[in-house]
Amino acid sequence: MIRGSIVALITPMQADGSVDWEVLDALVDWHIESGTHGIVPVGTTGESATLNPEEHLDVIKRVVSRVAGRVPVIAGTGANATAEAVHLTSEAKQAGADACLLVTPYYNKPTQEGLYQHYKLIAETVDIPQVLYNVPGRTACDMLPETVARLCKLPNIIGIKEATGDIQRSKDILDQCDGDVIVLSGDDATSVDLMLNGALGTISVTANVVPKQMSEVVDAAVAGDAATANRLNAPLMALHERLFLEANPIPVKWALMEMGKVPAGIRLPLTELSEQYHEPVRDALRQAGALN
Secondary structure (H helix, E strand, C coil): CCCEEEEECCCCECCCCCECHHHHHHHHHHHHHCCCCEEECCCCCCCCCCCCHHHHHHHHHHHHHHHCCCCCEEEECCCCCHHHHHHHHHHHHHHCCCEEEEECCCCCCCCHHHHHHHHHHHHHHCCCCEEEEECHHHHCCCCCHHHHHHHCCCCCEEEEEECCCCHHHHHHHHHHCCCCCEEEECCHHHHHHHHHCCCCEEEECHHHCCHHHHHHHHHHHHCCCHHHHHHHHHHHHHHHHHCCCCCCCHHHHHHHHHCCCCCCCCCCCCCCCCHHHHHHHHHHHHHCCCCC
16 A cells, blocks of 8 residues: 555644644645645654754654545654664554654664664564655765565565656666565656556655645556656646755745745754745746646
8 A cells, every 4th residue: 555646745834933733734625625645754854953853753644534534644753773663663553553654864874784684673563564764965875675575574664765866776776676575756856757657656756746736646656547647747847946045844834824824934054045045946836737
């Protein structure tokens, strides 16, 4: 069931930085009504790095409760300390998450053997489906296909969110795992190409603002309908690029505020989108049909 257009959900906040629980509920409902196939709370886009541990788990619990089994919830539970990742993953399981997304340990730059042992311990300790997450541009840690191939032999490790944007990398992962792994794109700009080459979906930032359109794009791409997928994706290309004009989730939270979906809240050290990028993001929203 972990496939399709999966939104890397923002955590809506009031101007004082407090989590806006009612808006979070509304976003969950909007996504499900719009055809989103799964929800990732408290990933990078959900500002997991600035939520305290209690808030992190409260967001997971709230999303699980609001989703109420309508789509899979893949909770972000990665950490750069293995013991912390085990704790978060265990708590997410108890909260009722369907799976967990675990980013490679950031900052401390483990070896490939360290990565293997990190994920192996989590998989053997917590009995819940687990999706690896490789995003070296943010973590300074690149998990190689050979390491993924070792890990995908473990029963609880079912997939990987591959965010390098390298199509050959994903082909190598599928080849080395003998196809026995779910590959999900973690890079909106290249997600269609990745899905046309064997990925089964995307964990998307863009889906935050155009969930219906992303769902349609992904359905076509996973079905192998390149013409339809590329035609539907063309109006979204500017969004795929401009939602990263500043560090994610700065632009996407501003875009949702501009659409009237969320209040203006983000936590330091992240700040509101710089004024010079307002019009480029507005223009991308218009091209995608999200603003008049």
